Amino acid sequence: MEFNPEMLLQLGLKVLFAFTMVGAVMTMAGYSVLAERKVSAWMQGRVGPNRTALPFVENIPFIGSFLKGLGIFQPLADGLKFLFKEEIVPGHVNKVYYYMAPLVALVPALTTMTVLPFGQYYDEAGNSSPLILANLEVGILFIFAVSSLGVYGIVLAGWSSNSKYPFLGGIRSSAQMISYELAMGLSLLPVFLWVSVPGSEASALSLVGIVSSQNDSAWLLLIQPVSALIFLIALFAETNRLPFDMPESETDLVGGFHTEYGSFKFGIFFVAEYAHIVVGSAIFTTIFLGGWHFLPWIADPWPATWVGTLLGIGWFLAKTAFLIFFFIWIRWTIPRFRYDQVMSIGWTKLLPLALINLIVYVLLVTWLDQTPSATP
Amino acid sequence: MAKTVVLERKPLSLSERTYLPQIVTGLKTTFSNMFKEKATLQYPEEKPQLPQNYRGVPTLVNDPNGREKCVSCQLCEFVCPPKAIRITPGSVPEEDEDREHVEKAPQEFEINMLRCIYCGYCQEVCPEEAIFLLDEYSSSGYTREEMINNKAKLYELGGTLPDKHYKWDKKKDAEVEGNAH
Amino acid sequence: MSGPDLLFYFFATLSLGGGLLMVFSRHPVSAALFMIVSLVGVASLFVLLDAFFLAILQVLVYAGAVMVLFLFIIMLLDVGPGGAKASRLKFLSGVAGLISVGLLVILLLDLSLGAMEPSDCSADGCEDCSETSAFAWPEIREETAANGNSLVFSPSVKAFGFGLLAKYMLPLQVAGFLLLAAMVGVIILSRKSTGEEGG
Numbered sequence: 001m002e003f004n005p006e007m008l009l010q011l012g013l014k015v016l017f018a019f020t021m022v023g024a025v026m027t028m029a030g031y032s033v034l035a036e037r038k039v040s041a042w043m044q045g046r047v048g049p050n051r052t053a054l055p056f057v058e059n060i061p062f063i064g065s066f067l068k069g070l071g072i073f074q075p076l077a078d079g080l081k082f083l084f085k086e087e088i089v090p091g092h093v094n095k096v097y098y099y100m101a102p103l104v105a106l107v108p109a110l111t112t113m114t115v116l117p118f119g120q121y122y123d124e125a126g127n128s129s130p131l132i133l134a135n136l137e138v139g140i141l142f143i144f145a146v147s148s149l150g151v152y153g154i155v156l157a158g159w160s161s162n163s164k165y166p167f168l169g170g171i172r173s174s175a176q177m178i179s180y181e182l183a184m185g186l187s188l189l190p191v192f193l194w195v196s197v198p199g200s201e202a203s204a205l206s207l208v209g210i211v212s213s214q215n216d217s218a219w220l221l222l223i224q225p226v227s228a229l230i231f232l233i234a235l236f237a238e239t240n241r242l243p244f245d246m247p248e249s250e251t252d253l254v255g256g257f258h259t260e261y262g263s264f265k266f267g268i269f270f271v272a273e274y275a276h277i278v279v280g281s282a283i284f285t286t287i288f289l290g291g292w293h294f295l296p297w298i299a300d301p302w303p304a305t306w307v308g309t310l311l312g313i314g315w316f317l318a319k320t321a322f323l324i325f326f327f328i329w330i331r332w333t334i335p336r337f338r339y340d341q342v343m344s345i346g347w348t349k350l351l352p353l354a355l356i357n358l359i360v361y362v363l364l365v366t367w368l369d370q371t372p373s374a375t376p
Numbered sequence: 377m378a379k380t381v382v383l384e385r386k387p388l389s390l391s392e393r394t395y396l397p398q399i400v401t402g403l404k405t406t407f408s409n410m411f412k413e414k415a416t417l418q419y420p421e422e423k424p425q426l427p428q429n430y431r432g433v434p435t436l437v438n439d440p441n442g443r444e445k446c447v448s449c450q451l452c453e454f455v456c457p458p459k460a461i462r463i464t465p466g467s468v469p470e471e472d473e474d475r476e477h478v479e480k481a482p483q484e485f486e487i488n489m490l491r492c493i494y495c496g497y498c499q500e501v502c503p504e505e506a507i508f509l510l511d512e513y514s515s516s517g518y519t520r521e522e523m524i525n526n527k528a529k530l531y532e533l534g535g536t537l538p539d540k541h542y543k544w545d546k547k548k549d550a551e552v553e554g555n556a557h
Numbered sequence: 558m559s560g561p562d563l564l565f566y567f568f569a570t571l572s573l574g575g576g577l578l579m580v581f582s583r584h585p586v587s588a589a590l591f592m593i594v595s596l597v598g599v600a601s602l603f604v605l606l607d608a609f610f611l612a613i614l615q616v617l618v619y620a621g622a623v624m625v626l627f628l629f630i631i632m633l634l635d636v637g638p639g640g641a642k643a644s645r646l647k648f649l650s651g652v653a654g655l656i657s658v659g660l661l662v663i664l665l666l667d668l669s670l671g672a673m674e675p676s677d678c679s680a681d682g683c684e685d686c687s688e689t690s691a692f693a694w695p696e697i698r699e700e701t702a703a704n705g706n707s708l709v710f711s712p713s714v715k716a717f718g719f720g721l722l723a724k725y726m727l728p729l730q731v732a733g734f735l736l737l738a739a740m741v742g743v744i745i746l747s748r749k750s751t752g753e754e755g756g
Binding site: 097136149175 | 586616620621622714
């Protein structure tokens with residue numbers, strides 16, 4: 001494999017796409033923060049951030065004031081604030097790991113999106129190929145593997161802070177992640193069993209395959225509601241969102257793992273948390289909500305051209321945005337679980353439920369396979 | 377004594393034990409809250425409606441004739457719990473012929489707004505009704521010195537209040553009608 | 558030197574260096590983290606061999622779950638630098654070191670001898686290549702087809718599944734049974750004595 005211009009071009013394009021996607025996810029993460037503030041405000045009878053303004057955009061009649069009222073420029077101000085705050089490093093921390101932890105938290109959150117299909121591209125002949133950075137045969141396993149590395153950021157932050165509350169946050173987080181990863185993986189097994197028809201060429205664990213299986217047929221949310229529920233709950237736990245925000249829980253652990261962090265390092269943790277939510281929502285959309293396909297049992301209404309590509313991506317983003325809203329909605333509705341409740345839900349409720357669900361679907365799929373006419 | 381009624385607590389049904397219907401109810405509540413009228417006051421543009429008995433910044437007031445009411449009795453200085461008030465007693469200025477040598481007046485009157493706790497004891501204790509906690513609530517400054525209100529500032533904040541007693545008018549009337557106590 | 562070669566040397570250095578640093582670092586937490594680096598390096602080597610499934614399992618199981626537990630325990634017990642009593646374990650670790658070096662030598666000898674042997678299996682579908690020599694499989698990897706009963710060694714998920722649940726069913730069951738026994742053992746060991754709690 002020698003380097004030639006063609007390859008360099010390919011490489012350059014890949015890098016460009018990767019940067020675009022990182023940019024997109026980071027922007028979405030920033031605006032999820034805004035959405036969090038706005039939605040929480042609305043749910044509590046408040047207005048939310050509506051003061052930040054850009055010098056010239058503000059002066060556009062009607063639109064400017066509307067955008068200002070919506071707080072569109074707030075993430076910019078937040079980011080700048082994080083950037084320009086004084087960097088404080090407490091004297092008692094373990095320096096190397098203290099600096100490393102935010103990066104370790106952010107990298108897995110951004111890496112998972114490489115295997116995430118978010119749309120499809122039509123060539124002149126009308127053949128569709130998925131838009132994806134790396135079409136991995138075992139995409140979903142890749143996501144699990146990389147997101148399981150995300151816990152190290154929290155654990156390292158908690159441990160290197162050399163302070164008891166962050167430490168407790170780190171310990172809790174590691175226990176919680178391991179517990180819910182099991183239920184998460186088990187909840188997806190029946191889904192992939194259902195999708196991979198025997199003898200089909202499509203790989204069983206591919207995310208592209210799972211999306212195309214939902215094209216003008218039912219969404220997997222409707223076929224496998226129990227799996228979807230378990231996956232969603234586990235997703236909340238894995239992204240450390242309320243009601244599962246054990247590592248952070250402000251009321252009993254001050255700020256949890258990021259108590260000793262400030263300025264931009266805290267900002268990175270913050271962005272990582274929201275990037276997790278964005279990517280998690282996108283994964284749920286891909287697996288259970290039919291990805292970029294229109295509605296269950298209805299073929300995509302858009303044409304097989306670039307217009308369709310754009311509309312498909314837009315539809316995918318709309319579903320993802322709804323799920324992000326759902327994350328926020330749940331957060332401002334349900335109080336936090338106690339730590340032992342989190343553990344007991346994970347091990348004594350979700351895990352057996354996922355196992356039962358798996359067994360039922362294994363039996364069902366086997367029975368369907370025995371009767372060839374009713375093959376899904 | 378009210379009779380205590382012990383309610384029989386029914387065991388939770390299956391759907392209740394999953395908590396899912398309850399969560400859905402909660403979600404509905406928060407969702408409907410999103411579209412209710414907001415309670416937020418856009419502060420610098422909209423000012424709050426203050427109640428009648430609002431206790432704002434303590435101020436000194438003049439009587440309706442524009443005369444200084446305070447006689448520097450220093451009761452407020454003594455009653456002030458955080459010791460925010462400092463009065464330098466003095467006499468009524470010479471040009472005020474009516475009151476010269478009759479009453480005292482503060483030479484300087486300082487209220488340290490960094491110490492003041494807005495308790496209103498000074499207003500309560502003042503025999504001359506010279507000190508009032510009015511509806512001014514936003515006092516701010518860049519230095520500590522700026523936050524000490526001196527006499528001029530206090531009178532500027534207080535201004536003139538309608539007064540039922542008209543102390544000097546009464547004395548004048550009494551003098552005219554020959555009923556000087 | 559081409560791209561993949563460079564990548565190979567990079568990840569090989571990563572895994573070997575991580576392993577060495579793990580052994581030599583004094584703090585248990587650092588050691589655990591270097592072990593993670595080493596495991597991820599090995600997983601990257603699997604990727605270079607097109608064995609995505611294996612690589613991902615390596616990260617998922619070892620780096621993602623086992624090492625989190627390791628860290629969890631280390632942090633929970635708050636083991637400081639040099640926490641273990643080194644002097645007492647000197648003899649044992651010497652024996653363990655000898656055994657592992659011996660095993661490594663045997664493995665290297667076997668591999669080099671196996672590589673020396675002229676590979677007699679040609680590219681077209683020999684089924685037991687994978688069992689004779691470790692170096693044979695990249696050649697037959699090209700035409701993997703995990704359909705039917707002819708199992709060839711392939712990095713695809715289907716081949717893994719088929720191999721585990723059809724050809725190596727008995728070893729799989731035995732391994733599973735072993736794990737079950739270990740689990741039961743742990744439960745019995747960690748249970749409080751029946752006199753106090755009644756189970």
